[in-house]
Amino acid sequence: MDTEEIGSDICVVGAGPAGLVLALLLLKSGVRVAVVERARAHQREFRGEILQPGALALLDRLGVLAGARARGAHEHTSFRLVERDRVLLDIDYRALPAPHNHLLSIPQAHVLDELLLHCEKYEGFRYLDGRRASALLRAEDRADGPVVGVRADGPSGAVEVRAHCVVAADGRFSKVRRLAGIEAGRSDMFDLDVLWFKLTKPASHGEGKGDGEGDGARGPVRDVRVFRAGGSPVLVYDSWPDRIQVGWTLPHKGYQQVAAQGLEHIKEELARAVPPYADLIREQIRSPRDLSLLDVFSGRAERWAVDGLVLIGDAAHTHSPIGAQGINLAVQDAVLLHPLLVRSLRAGDAGAAFLSAFEEQRAADIEQVMRLQRLQSKAMLSQGAFATRVRPKLARLLKHTPVYRKVLDRIAYGNPAVRIAEECFVHQAEERRSP
Numbered sequence: 001m002d003t004e005e006i007g008s009d010i011c012v013v014g015a016g017p018a019g020l021v022l023a024l025l026l027l028k029s030g031v032r033v034a035v036v037e038r039a040r041a042h043q044r045e046f047r048g049e050i051l052q053p054g055a056l057a058l059l060d061r062l063g064v065l066a067g068a069r070a071r072g073a074h075e076h077t078s079f080r081l082v083e084r085d086r087v088l089l090d091i092d093y094r095a096l097p098a099p100h101n102h103l104l105s106i107p108q109a110h111v112l113d114e115l116l117l118h119c120e121k122y123e124g125f126r127y128l129d130g131r132r133a134s135a136l137l138r139a140e141d142r143a144d145g146p147v148v149g150v151r152a153d154g155p156s157g158a159v160e161v162r163a164h165c166v167v168a169a170d171g172r173f174s175k176v177r178r179l180a181g182i183e184a185g186r187s188d189m190f191d192l193d194v195l196w197f198k199l200t201k202p203a204s205h206g207e208g209k210g211d212g213e214g215d216g217a218r219g220p221v222r223d224v225r226v227f228r229a230g231g232s233p234v235l236v237y238d239s240w241p242d243r244i245q246v247g248w249t250l251p252h253k254g255y256q257q258v259a260a261q262g263l264e265h266i267k268e269e270l271a272r273a274v275p276p277y278a279d280l281i282r283e284q285i286r287s288p289r290d291l292s293l294l295d296v297f298s299g300r301a302e303r304w305a306v307d308g309l310v311l312i313g314d315a316a317h318t319h320s321p322i323g324a325q326g327i328n329l330a331v332q333d334a335v336l337l338h339p340l341l342v343r344s345l346r347a348g349d350a351g352a353a354f355l356s357a358f359e360e361q362r363a364a365d366i367e368q369v370m371r372l373q374r375l376q377s378k379a380m381l382s383q384g385a386f387a388t389r390v391r392p393k394l395a396r397l398l399k400h401t402p403v404y405r406k407v408l409d410r411i412a413y414g415n416p417a418v419r420i421a422e423e424c425f426v427h428q429a430e431e432r433r434s435p
Protein backbone atom coordinates (compact mmCIF):
# COMPACT_ATOMS: atom_id res chain seq x y z
CA MET A 1 0.00 0.00 0.00
CA ASP A 2 1.29 3.51 -0.83
CA THR A 3 2.34 5.82 1.97
CA GLU A 4 0.12 8.87 2.22
CA GLU A 5 2.08 12.10 2.71
CA ILE A 6 0.54 14.87 4.76
CA GLY A 7 1.76 18.34 5.71
CA SER A 8 0.52 20.10 8.83
CA ASP A 9 1.62 22.83 11.22
CA ILE A 10 1.63 20.58 14.27
CA CYS A 11 1.54 16.78 14.45
CA VAL A 12 0.21 15.39 17.72
CA VAL A 13 0.81 11.70 18.45
CA GLY A 14 -1.85 10.31 20.79
CA ALA A 15 -5.52 11.24 21.07
CA GLY A 16 -5.78 11.03 24.84
CA PRO A 17 -6.83 13.99 27.01
CA ALA A 18 -3.50 15.81 26.49
CA GLY A 19 -3.40 15.35 22.70
CA LEU A 20 -7.02 16.22 21.95
CA VAL A 21 -7.23 19.24 24.27
CA LEU A 22 -4.06 20.60 22.65
CA ALA A 23 -5.42 19.90 19.16
CA LEU A 24 -8.65 21.79 19.89
CA LEU A 25 -6.83 24.79 21.36
CA LEU A 26 -4.51 25.00 18.33
CA LEU A 27 -7.38 24.63 15.87
CA LYS A 28 -9.21 27.48 17.59
CA SER A 29 -6.02 29.50 17.06
CA GLY A 30 -6.04 28.92 13.30
CA VAL A 31 -3.28 26.27 13.43
CA ARG A 32 -3.50 23.15 11.27
CA VAL A 33 -3.22 19.96 13.34
CA ALA A 34 -2.80 16.30 12.40
CA VAL A 35 -3.47 13.80 15.20
CA VAL A 36 -2.05 10.27 14.89
CA GLU A 37 -3.80 7.70 17.10
CA ARG A 38 -3.14 3.98 17.15
CA ALA A 39 -6.64 2.98 18.32
CA ARG A 40 -9.61 3.14 16.00
CA ALA A 41 -12.17 4.02 18.64
CA HIS A 42 -11.90 5.22 22.22
CA GLN A 43 -12.88 1.90 23.66
CA ARG A 44 -9.66 1.19 25.50
CA GLU A 45 -9.96 0.01 29.05
CA PHE A 46 -7.89 1.02 32.09
CA ARG A 47 -8.07 4.72 31.53
CA GLY A 48 -8.63 6.92 34.53
CA GLU A 49 -12.18 8.12 34.92
CA ILE A 50 -12.06 10.55 37.82
CA LEU A 51 -11.82 14.21 36.84
CA GLN A 52 -10.75 16.82 39.36
CA PRO A 53 -12.35 20.31 39.44
CA GLY A 54 -9.31 21.84 37.67
CA ALA A 55 -9.83 19.71 34.55
CA LEU A 56 -13.60 20.21 34.77
CA ALA A 57 -13.23 24.01 34.77
CA LEU A 58 -10.87 23.98 31.76
CA LEU A 59 -13.03 21.56 29.76
CA ASP A 60 -16.04 23.72 30.60
CA ARG A 61 -14.26 26.85 29.40
CA LEU A 62 -13.39 24.99 26.18
CA GLY A 63 -17.09 24.25 25.67
CA VAL A 64 -16.81 20.45 25.82
CA LEU A 65 -17.83 19.58 29.38
CA ALA A 66 -21.61 19.82 28.97
CA GLY A 67 -21.60 17.54 25.91
CA ALA A 68 -19.28 15.04 27.60
CA ARG A 69 -21.46 14.96 30.73
CA ALA A 70 -24.61 14.54 28.67
CA ARG A 71 -23.18 11.20 27.48
CA GLY A 72 -23.25 10.00 31.10
CA ALA A 73 -21.29 10.62 34.31
CA HIS A 74 -21.59 10.47 38.10
CA GLU A 75 -20.72 13.26 40.50
CA HIS A 76 -18.83 12.42 43.70
CA THR A 77 -18.79 14.90 46.53
CA SER A 78 -15.86 13.64 48.55
CA PHE A 79 -12.77 11.53 48.74
CA ARG A 80 -12.66 9.35 51.83
CA LEU A 81 -10.04 7.14 53.38
CA VAL A 82 -11.80 4.47 55.44
CA GLU A 83 -10.87 1.49 57.56
CA ARG A 84 -13.74 -0.90 58.11
CA ASP A 85 -16.48 1.51 59.30
CA ARG A 86 -14.13 4.28 60.47
CA VAL A 87 -13.55 7.33 58.29
CA LEU A 88 -9.89 8.29 58.67
CA LEU A 89 -9.84 11.17 56.22
CA ASP A 90 -12.64 13.02 54.49
CA ILE A 91 -11.86 15.53 51.75
CA ASP A 92 -15.13 17.29 51.02
CA TYR A 93 -15.17 18.95 47.60
CA ARG A 94 -18.34 20.85 48.49
CA ALA A 95 -16.08 23.37 50.26
CA LEU A 96 -14.93 24.54 46.81
CA PRO A 97 -16.77 27.17 44.76
CA ALA A 98 -19.61 25.91 42.53
CA PRO A 99 -20.18 24.71 39.86
CA HIS A 100 -17.04 22.51 39.84
CA ASN A 101 -17.19 21.53 43.50
CA HIS A 102 -17.14 17.77 43.01
CA LEU A 103 -15.19 14.95 41.41
CA LEU A 104 -16.67 13.55 38.22
CA SER A 105 -16.45 9.90 37.27
CA ILE A 106 -16.91 9.84 33.52
CA PRO A 107 -15.82 7.22 31.01
CA GLN A 108 -12.84 8.73 29.16
CA ALA A 109 -14.55 7.88 25.88
CA HIS A 110 -17.25 10.43 26.71
CA VAL A 111 -14.67 13.20 27.08
CA LEU A 112 -12.55 12.15 24.11
CA ASP A 113 -15.49 11.68 21.75
CA GLU A 114 -16.77 15.14 22.63
CA LEU A 115 -13.32 16.68 22.10
CA LEU A 116 -13.04 14.92 18.76
CA LEU A 117 -16.46 16.17 17.72
CA HIS A 118 -15.30 19.74 18.34
CA CYS A 119 -11.96 19.24 16.55
CA GLU A 120 -13.74 17.88 13.50
CA LYS A 121 -15.49 21.19 13.00
CA TYR A 122 -12.24 22.75 11.81
CA GLU A 123 -10.93 22.52 8.26
CA GLY A 124 -7.34 22.34 9.49
CA PHE A 125 -7.90 19.07 11.40
CA ARG A 126 -6.75 15.66 10.20
CA TYR A 127 -7.52 12.65 12.38
CA LEU A 128 -5.32 9.73 11.47
CA ASP A 129 -6.61 6.94 13.67
CA GLY A 130 -5.81 3.25 13.32
CA ARG A 131 -2.14 4.19 12.84
CA ARG A 132 0.70 3.66 15.26
CA ALA A 133 3.65 6.07 15.22
CA SER A 134 6.65 3.92 14.36
CA ALA A 135 9.44 6.30 13.31
CA LEU A 136 10.46 9.93 13.56
CA LEU A 137 11.29 11.80 10.34
CA ARG A 138 14.52 13.76 10.67
CA ALA A 139 15.82 16.73 8.67
CA GLU A 140 17.98 15.57 5.76
CA ASP A 141 17.48 12.01 7.02
CA ARG A 142 20.26 12.55 9.57
CA ALA A 143 19.83 10.35 12.66
CA ASP A 144 20.66 13.34 14.90
CA GLY A 145 18.80 15.92 12.78
CA PRO A 146 15.83 17.91 14.11
CA VAL A 147 12.52 16.05 14.13
CA VAL A 148 10.41 17.14 11.14
CA GLY A 149 7.60 14.61 11.27
CA VAL A 150 6.33 11.15 12.08
CA ARG A 151 5.77 7.93 10.22
CA ALA A 152 2.81 5.83 11.28
CA ASP A 153 1.32 2.55 10.06
CA GLY A 154 -1.64 0.37 10.84
CA PRO A 155 -4.87 -1.04 9.50
CA SER A 156 -5.85 2.40 8.16
CA GLY A 157 -2.69 2.58 6.00
CA ALA A 158 0.81 4.05 6.23
CA VAL A 159 1.23 7.78 6.54
CA GLU A 160 4.07 10.29 6.81
CA VAL A 161 3.17 13.56 8.51
CA ARG A 162 5.59 16.47 8.12
CA ALA A 163 5.09 19.34 10.53
CA HIS A 164 6.76 22.36 12.12
CA CYS A 165 6.69 20.50 15.43
CA VAL A 166 5.74 17.03 16.69
CA VAL A 167 4.04 16.66 20.08
CA ALA A 168 4.41 13.33 21.89
CA ALA A 169 1.10 12.87 23.76
CA ASP A 170 1.23 9.08 23.50
CA GLY A 171 1.01 8.19 27.16
CA ARG A 172 3.12 6.55 29.81
CA PHE A 173 4.75 3.98 27.53
CA SER A 174 5.43 6.69 24.90
CA LYS A 175 6.91 5.23 21.73
CA VAL A 176 7.83 8.69 20.46
CA ARG A 177 9.80 9.37 23.63
CA ARG A 178 11.71 6.15 23.05
CA LEU A 179 12.29 6.94 19.36
CA ALA A 180 13.74 10.31 20.40
CA GLY A 181 16.14 8.53 22.77
CA ILE A 182 14.70 10.19 25.88
CA GLU A 183 14.80 8.17 29.12
CA ALA A 184 11.41 7.74 30.85
CA GLY A 185 12.92 8.57 34.25
CA ARG A 186 10.87 5.86 35.91
CA SER A 187 10.94 6.09 39.70
CA ASP A 188 10.30 3.04 41.84
CA MET A 189 8.55 5.13 44.49
CA PHE A 190 5.11 4.21 43.13
CA ASP A 191 5.85 0.85 41.51
CA LEU A 192 2.65 -1.03 42.20
CA ASP A 193 0.58 -3.93 41.02
CA VAL A 194 -3.00 -2.80 40.63
CA LEU A 195 -5.77 -5.34 40.25
CA TRP A 196 -8.38 -3.43 38.27
CA PHE A 197 -11.94 -4.66 37.76
CA LYS A 198 -15.56 -3.63 37.66
CA LEU A 199 -18.56 -5.07 39.45
CA THR A 200 -22.14 -4.59 38.34
CA LYS A 201 -24.27 -2.83 40.86
CA PRO A 202 -27.61 -4.53 41.50
CA ALA A 203 -30.57 -2.15 41.62
CA SER A 204 -30.97 -2.89 45.34
CA HIS A 205 -27.38 -1.94 46.25
CA GLY A 206 -26.96 1.22 48.38
CA GLU A 207 -25.85 4.39 46.60
CA GLY A 208 -22.51 6.04 47.31
CA LYS A 209 -21.55 6.18 50.92
CA GLY A 210 -24.83 4.64 51.88
CA ASP A 211 -26.10 7.36 54.14
CA GLY A 212 -29.12 7.93 51.94
CA GLU A 213 -28.36 11.62 51.69
CA GLY A 214 -29.20 13.12 48.33
CA ASP A 215 -29.10 16.55 46.80
CA GLY A 216 -32.26 16.34 44.76
CA ALA A 217 -31.53 17.65 41.29
CA ARG A 218 -28.08 16.12 41.08
CA GLY A 219 -29.05 12.67 42.31
CA PRO A 220 -27.62 10.53 45.09
CA VAL A 221 -24.51 11.54 47.01
CA ARG A 222 -21.52 9.44 46.01
CA ASP A 223 -17.91 9.40 47.09
CA VAL A 224 -14.59 8.01 45.99
CA ARG A 225 -13.33 5.73 48.70
CA VAL A 226 -10.03 4.14 49.56
CA PHE A 227 -10.33 1.25 52.00
CA ARG A 228 -7.09 1.03 53.91
CA ALA A 229 -6.55 -2.71 54.17
CA GLY A 230 -3.12 -3.43 55.60
CA GLY A 231 -0.47 -2.45 53.07
CA SER A 232 -2.85 -2.97 50.15
CA PRO A 233 -5.40 -0.15 49.87
CA VAL A 234 -8.46 -0.64 47.68
CA LEU A 235 -9.95 2.19 45.62
CA VAL A 236 -13.72 2.02 45.01
CA TYR A 237 -16.06 4.36 43.16
CA ASP A 238 -19.29 4.28 41.17
CA SER A 239 -18.56 4.16 37.48
CA TRP A 240 -21.14 5.21 34.91
CA PRO A 241 -23.75 3.84 34.36
CA ASP A 242 -24.24 1.11 36.98
CA ARG A 243 -20.79 -0.26 37.68
CA ILE A 244 -18.44 -0.17 40.62
CA GLN A 245 -14.78 0.33 39.75
CA VAL A 246 -12.38 -1.42 42.11
CA GLY A 247 -8.61 -1.02 42.16
CA TRP A 248 -6.67 -3.20 44.59
CA THR A 249 -3.18 -1.80 45.11
CA LEU A 250 -0.47 -4.27 46.00
CA PRO A 251 3.28 -3.89 46.35
CA HIS A 252 5.08 -4.42 43.02
CA LYS A 253 5.12 -8.15 42.18
CA GLY A 254 2.93 -8.72 45.27
CA TYR A 255 0.08 -10.06 43.17
CA GLN A 256 2.04 -13.16 42.16
CA GLN A 257 2.15 -14.27 45.80
CA VAL A 258 -1.56 -13.74 46.33
CA ALA A 259 -2.50 -15.30 42.99
CA ALA A 260 -0.39 -18.39 43.72
CA GLN A 261 -3.01 -19.30 46.35
CA GLY A 262 -5.85 -19.36 43.83
CA LEU A 263 -8.86 -17.32 42.79
CA GLU A 264 -10.93 -18.14 45.90
CA HIS A 265 -8.12 -16.79 48.08
CA ILE A 266 -7.98 -13.55 46.06
CA LYS A 267 -11.74 -13.16 46.39
CA GLU A 268 -11.67 -13.68 50.14
CA GLU A 269 -8.80 -11.22 50.59
CA LEU A 270 -10.74 -8.64 48.60
CA ALA A 271 -14.00 -9.35 50.41
CA ARG A 272 -12.21 -8.79 53.72
CA ALA A 273 -10.68 -5.54 52.49
CA VAL A 274 -13.96 -4.01 51.25
CA PRO A 275 -16.75 -5.51 53.38
CA PRO A 276 -19.62 -3.53 51.74
CA TYR A 277 -18.81 -5.22 48.42
CA ALA A 278 -18.01 -8.70 49.75
CA ASP A 279 -21.18 -10.32 48.38
CA LEU A 280 -20.77 -8.77 44.94
CA ILE A 281 -17.14 -9.89 44.79
CA ARG A 282 -18.07 -13.47 45.73
CA GLU A 283 -20.93 -13.56 43.20
CA GLN A 284 -19.44 -11.74 40.22
CA ILE A 285 -15.77 -12.71 40.05
CA ARG A 286 -15.88 -16.12 38.44
CA SER A 287 -12.59 -16.40 36.61
CA PRO A 288 -9.16 -14.73 36.56
CA ARG A 289 -10.31 -13.16 33.29
CA ASP A 290 -12.66 -10.94 35.32
CA LEU A 291 -9.57 -9.27 36.81
CA SER A 292 -6.86 -7.22 35.07
CA LEU A 293 -3.42 -6.78 36.51
CA LEU A 294 -1.83 -3.41 35.73
CA ASP A 295 1.77 -2.37 36.18
CA VAL A 296 1.60 1.12 37.64
CA PHE A 297 4.55 3.42 38.07
CA SER A 298 5.51 7.06 38.15
CA GLY A 299 8.31 8.88 36.44
CA ARG A 300 9.51 12.05 34.82
CA ALA A 301 11.20 12.05 31.41
CA GLU A 302 14.80 13.24 31.56
CA ARG A 303 13.94 16.12 29.18
CA TRP A 304 10.73 17.18 27.52
CA ALA A 305 12.03 18.75 24.31
CA VAL A 306 14.50 18.07 21.53
CA ASP A 307 14.70 19.99 18.25
CA GLY A 308 11.28 19.71 16.59
CA LEU A 309 9.66 17.62 19.35
CA VAL A 310 8.02 18.25 22.71
CA LEU A 311 6.50 15.80 25.24
CA ILE A 312 3.32 16.39 27.24
CA GLY A 313 0.97 14.52 29.59
CA ASP A 314 1.93 11.03 30.71
CA ALA A 315 4.66 10.89 28.04
CA ALA A 316 6.50 13.65 29.93
CA HIS A 317 5.52 12.79 33.51
CA THR A 318 3.62 9.72 34.70
CA HIS A 319 1.81 9.65 38.02
CA SER A 320 0.50 6.96 40.28
CA PRO A 321 -3.31 6.67 40.10
CA ILE A 322 -3.38 7.61 43.80
CA GLY A 323 -5.18 10.92 44.06
CA ALA A 324 -6.48 10.91 40.43
CA GLN A 325 -4.17 13.62 39.11
CA GLY A 326 -3.13 12.38 35.64
CA ILE A 327 -5.96 13.83 33.56
CA ASN A 328 -5.89 17.15 35.39
CA LEU A 329 -2.20 17.45 34.64
CA ALA A 330 -2.55 16.29 31.02
CA VAL A 331 -5.26 18.90 30.32
CA GLN A 332 -3.25 21.64 32.04
CA ASP A 333 -0.13 20.68 30.07
CA ALA A 334 -2.05 21.17 26.83
CA VAL A 335 -3.37 24.52 28.02
CA LEU A 336 0.15 25.72 28.88
CA LEU A 337 1.84 24.39 25.75
CA HIS A 338 -0.75 25.92 23.42
CA PRO A 339 0.45 29.57 23.43
CA LEU A 340 4.09 28.45 23.26
CA LEU A 341 3.40 26.47 20.09
CA VAL A 342 1.51 29.41 18.56
CA ARG A 343 4.56 31.60 19.25
CA SER A 344 6.91 28.89 17.98
CA LEU A 345 5.03 28.77 14.67
CA ARG A 346 5.04 32.56 14.32
CA ALA A 347 8.75 32.72 15.07
CA GLY A 348 9.54 29.73 12.83
CA ASP A 349 11.52 28.28 15.73
CA ALA A 350 10.90 24.73 16.97
CA GLY A 351 14.36 24.32 18.46
CA ALA A 352 14.87 22.55 21.78
CA ALA A 353 15.82 25.83 23.45
CA PHE A 354 12.50 27.42 22.44
CA LEU A 355 10.34 24.40 23.32
CA SER A 356 12.02 23.67 26.65
CA ALA A 357 10.35 26.82 28.04
CA PHE A 358 7.37 24.49 28.56
CA GLU A 359 9.30 22.22 30.94
CA GLU A 360 10.77 25.24 32.74
CA GLN A 361 7.26 26.60 33.29
CA ARG A 362 5.77 23.28 34.38
CA ALA A 363 8.51 21.52 36.38
CA ALA A 364 7.60 23.02 39.77
CA ASP A 365 3.89 22.09 39.40
CA ILE A 366 4.76 18.51 38.58
CA GLU A 367 7.17 18.23 41.49
CA GLN A 368 4.51 19.61 43.84
CA VAL A 369 1.93 17.02 42.70
CA MET A 370 4.45 14.22 43.12
CA ARG A 371 5.17 15.44 46.66
CA LEU A 372 1.47 15.50 47.46
CA GLN A 373 1.02 12.00 46.06
CA ARG A 374 3.86 10.73 48.24
CA LEU A 375 2.00 12.11 51.28
CA GLN A 376 -1.33 10.63 50.16
CA SER A 377 0.35 7.32 49.56
CA LYS A 378 1.88 7.36 53.05
CA ALA A 379 -1.53 8.06 54.60
CA MET A 380 -3.02 5.10 52.73
CA LEU A 381 -0.26 2.66 53.49
CA SER A 382 0.72 3.54 57.04
CA GLN A 383 -0.56 1.47 59.97
CA GLY A 384 -0.51 1.53 63.74
CA ALA A 385 -2.09 3.72 66.42
CA PHE A 386 -0.86 7.02 65.00
CA ALA A 387 -2.35 6.30 61.60
CA THR A 388 -5.67 4.93 62.85
CA ARG A 389 -6.35 7.08 65.92
CA VAL A 390 -4.20 10.21 66.10
CA ARG A 391 -4.08 11.19 62.42
CA PRO A 392 -7.87 11.16 61.87
CA LYS A 393 -8.32 13.50 64.87
CA LEU A 394 -5.55 15.73 63.54
CA ALA A 395 -7.19 15.73 60.10
CA ARG A 396 -10.53 16.76 61.63
CA LEU A 397 -8.86 19.64 63.49
CA LEU A 398 -6.93 20.75 60.41
CA LYS A 399 -10.16 20.82 58.40
CA HIS A 400 -10.97 24.23 59.82
CA THR A 401 -7.59 25.80 59.04
CA PRO A 402 -6.19 27.51 55.93
CA VAL A 403 -3.70 24.64 55.54
CA TYR A 404 -6.51 22.19 54.78
CA ARG A 405 -7.95 24.53 52.16
CA LYS A 406 -4.53 24.95 50.57
CA VAL A 407 -4.09 21.18 50.29
CA LEU A 408 -7.63 20.76 48.93
CA ASP A 409 -6.96 23.46 46.32
CA ARG A 410 -3.77 21.73 45.25
CA ILE A 411 -5.46 18.33 44.91
CA ALA A 412 -8.46 19.80 43.11
CA TYR A 413 -6.82 22.30 40.78
CA GLY A 414 -3.10 21.49 40.63
CA ASN A 415 -1.83 24.91 39.70
CA PRO A 416 -4.94 27.14 39.99
CA ALA A 417 -3.26 29.86 37.89
CA VAL A 418 -3.44 27.81 34.67
CA ARG A 419 -5.68 29.70 32.20
CA ILE A 420 -6.55 29.12 28.57
CA ALA A 421 -4.73 31.64 26.31
CA GLU A 422 -7.93 32.76 24.58
CA GLU A 423 -6.10 35.77 23.14
CA CYS A 424 -4.56 33.30 20.64
CA PHE A 425 -7.98 32.25 19.29
CA VAL A 426 -8.91 33.41 15.83
CA HIS A 427 -12.14 31.42 15.57
CA GLN A 428 -14.63 32.84 18.05
CA ALA A 429 -17.56 30.94 16.62
CA GLU A 430 -16.64 27.46 15.54
CA GLU A 431 -16.48 26.82 11.83
CA ARG A 432 -18.50 23.86 10.79
CA ARG A 433 -17.43 21.90 7.76
CA SER A 434 -20.02 21.73 5.05
CA PRO A 435 -21.75 18.34 5.26
Ligand SMILES: Cc1cc2nc3c(=O)[nH]c(=O)nc-3n(C[C@H](O)[C@H](O)[C@H](O)COP(=O)(O)OP(=O)(O)OC[C@H]3O[C@@H](n4cnc5c(N)ncnc54)[C@H](O)[C@@H]3O)c2cc1C
Nearest residue numbers: 014016017018038048049050133170171313314324326327
Ligand atom coordinates in the same frame (compact mmCIF):
# COMPACT_ATOMS: atom_id res chain seq x y z
C1 LIG B 1 -5.24 2.18 36.54
C2 LIG B 1 -5.17 3.67 36.31
C3 LIG B 1 -6.16 4.48 36.83
C4 LIG B 1 -6.10 5.85 36.65
N1 LIG B 1 -7.07 6.62 37.19
C5 LIG B 1 -7.03 7.97 37.00
C6 LIG B 1 -8.09 8.79 37.46
O1 LIG B 1 -9.08 8.32 38.02
N2 LIG B 1 -8.00 10.12 37.23
C7 LIG B 1 -6.92 10.69 36.60
O2 LIG B 1 -6.88 11.91 36.45
N3 LIG B 1 -5.94 9.91 36.11
C8 LIG B 1 -5.97 8.58 36.27
N4 LIG B 1 -4.99 7.80 35.74
C9 LIG B 1 -3.97 8.43 34.90
C10 LIG B 1 -4.56 8.92 33.57
O3 LIG B 1 -5.25 7.89 32.91
C11 LIG B 1 -3.46 9.48 32.68
O4 LIG B 1 -2.64 10.35 33.44
C12 LIG B 1 -4.03 10.28 31.50
O5 LIG B 1 -4.86 9.48 30.71
C13 LIG B 1 -2.87 10.84 30.68
O6 LIG B 1 -3.35 11.43 29.49
P1 LIG B 1 -2.44 11.46 28.18
O7 LIG B 1 -3.27 12.12 27.13
O8 LIG B 1 -1.12 12.03 28.50
O9 LIG B 1 -2.14 9.94 27.81
P2 LIG B 1 -3.15 8.74 27.50
O10 LIG B 1 -4.49 8.97 28.08
O11 LIG B 1 -2.43 7.48 27.86
O12 LIG B 1 -3.32 8.79 25.90
C14 LIG B 1 -2.27 8.41 25.04
C15 LIG B 1 -2.84 8.10 23.67
O13 LIG B 1 -1.77 7.78 22.78
C16 LIG B 1 -2.11 6.66 21.99
N5 LIG B 1 -0.86 6.03 21.57
C17 LIG B 1 0.03 5.35 22.32
N6 LIG B 1 1.08 4.95 21.58
C18 LIG B 1 0.84 5.39 20.32
C19 LIG B 1 1.56 5.30 19.10
N7 LIG B 1 2.76 4.66 19.00
N8 LIG B 1 1.03 5.86 17.99
C20 LIG B 1 -0.17 6.52 18.05
N9 LIG B 1 -0.90 6.62 19.18
C21 LIG B 1 -0.39 6.08 20.31
C22 LIG B 1 -2.96 5.80 22.91
O14 LIG B 1 -3.79 4.91 22.21
C23 LIG B 1 -3.75 6.88 23.66
O15 LIG B 1 -4.96 7.21 23.01
C24 LIG B 1 -5.02 6.42 35.91
C25 LIG B 1 -4.05 5.61 35.37
C26 LIG B 1 -4.10 4.24 35.57
C27 LIG B 1 -3.02 3.38 34.98
